[in-house]
Amino acid sequence: MQSTPSLSSKDMNRIAELENVITKLQEQILMAERKEQALRTAIDIFEAKSKKKPLLDSLNESLREEHEPGWTELLDCRAIDSIKIAKNIAEGHTKTVQEGELMGKRVAVKSASIKGKDVKRCLEDGLHKKDGECYLLANYKVLKEIMVLRQLNHRNIANLLGMCVRSENSSPAITERGVTLVVEIGEPVQLHKLMEMDWPSRVQICIQLAALLEYLAESSMGSIALPDVRDEQFVMIDNTIKLTDVDDIFATEPNCDNSMKCLLDGKETGIKCGSSKKCNGLNAFSNLQRLMAVFFAPLLKEGCPTEKQEEVDAILNKVKNGEMDAGSMEILLQGFLK
Ligand SMILES: Nc1ncnc2c1ncn2[C@@H]1O[C@H](COP(=O)(O)OP(=O)(O)O)[C@@H](O)[C@H]1O
Ligand SMILES: [Mg+2]
Incomplete structure (x- = not known):
């Protein structure tokens, strides 16, 4: 030796x-x-101007082509007022989510929840004394979700259909509510239901999630972090998995700690502290780790054909060790379906 x-x-x-x-x-x-x-x-923009096409039309056209075939104008308060609420879907940490019907179409209607964990925690922590004041914080998060969905456009993110912002009120009546957000409706994701799908369909879901992470890492807002990943933050719409809960995301890379280290959940990540004392790449790494635990590992390992096991393990290990990004993962996973 x-x-x-x-x-x-x-x-x-x-x-x-x-x-x-x-x-x-x-x-x-x-x-x-x-x-x-x-x-x-x-x-x-320059080309659009020289072709004398209205600029917004051209930009919207390119958005439509690139990301979302069904991109249309947003519903305003008047249109949202005419939505018929059919039933409550869920009471989330921050929002009440309901199923509504508009011109024969089903939509998801979200508004701040007075009973949600966010308002409860705000009262318990004594941040404010009155429900109404804590409700403002929940309303802020609905506003944030509107603005985030407005800035993002990807097939694996729920499509924003409309918004109405007119007061700070909470009300069961849609016409009296302060802040309302309307998005396309889906079937809330439950991991155990995904596990019932065959292996190629589960690979397909992982390809979509990897594509989503690749987009988030390069978004116009900056590299976006999903701090809290749970299956219920996603919905399924026509075999497409879509992120629907975006009120907790952030798009600034974390600062390095005092000893210039980039940590995730207290553990070293191998990411270098940049010259601006930022952990560039930590958000993308953290998203991969969080989705690994919730989706990638369970969906890809269970029922994996024997001849593909070694390759699947190699991909998962590389991702875990920060040696593979979401884009490369997406390409390699596509190879399994050829
Ligand atoms: N677009 C949607 N279509 C159908 N159900 C949804 C949709 N968005 C959310 N839900 C359901 O509502 C629940 C709460 O929504 P979410 O946006 O996660 O709220 P919160 O931020 O309050 O936790 C989700 O867990 C999911 O079950
Ligand atoms: Mg949330």
């Missing part, structure tokens, strides 16, 4: 310096990619 030559402290310093240079170069590449994207948008 050959023994590895030991490194002098000078060598070690040189390696540390080179690693620093590499981190800085990686950050520059990221910045350059963002600039390129901004330039492409500017060119699109």
Whole structure:
């Protein structure tokens, strides 16, 4: 056996310096990619103007083509007032979710819940004394969900259909409610139901989730983190899994800790502390780990054909160790369906 030559402290310093240079170069590449994207948008805008097409039409057209074939104008308060509430679907941490009917179509109607955990916790923690004041916080989160859905557009995120913002009221009557959000309706996801699907269909779900994570990592808002991943935050619509609960997301990378480390749930991640003292890439890594526990590991391991087991384990291990991103995972998973 050959023994590895030991490194002098000078060598070690040189390696540390080179690693620093590499981190800085990686950050520059990221910045350059963002600039390129901004330039492409500017060119699109310029071309739209020179073709004398209304700018918004052109942008909407490109959005429609790229992401969502059913992109239409948003429902306003008047249209939302005419929604007939059919039943309550769920009482979430923050929101009441109901099924409504508008012009023969089923929609999901979300508004702040006075009975939800957020309002309860706010009262228990003594943040405010009155229900109404704590309800404002829940209303803020519905507003945040509206604005986040307005900024994001992907086939694996529930499509925003409309919104109405007119007061701080809570009311069972839709015409009296302060803040209402309408999204496409789906079937709330339950992991045990997904586990009943055959293996290729479960791979298909994982491909979609990997595509979603790839989009979130590169979103126009920044790299988005999903801090709390549970199956019930997703719905199924025509064999497509869609994220529906986005009121807790954030799109700034965490700062490094005092010893310049990038930790996730108190554990080291191997992600380098950037020159701006930010953990660039930590949000994307954390999303992969959280979806690994809730979806990827159970859906891909159970019932995996014997001849594919080794490859599946290799993919899951690489993702766990931060050696594979969502985009590469998506491509490799697609290989299983060929
Ligand atoms: N678009 C939808 N279609 C059908 N059911 C939904 C939809 N969005 C949410 N739900 C159901 O309502 C529950 C609460 O919604 P969610 O957005 O997660 O609220 P919260 O942030 O209050 O937890 C979900 O767990 C899911 O069961
Ligand atoms: Mg929520």
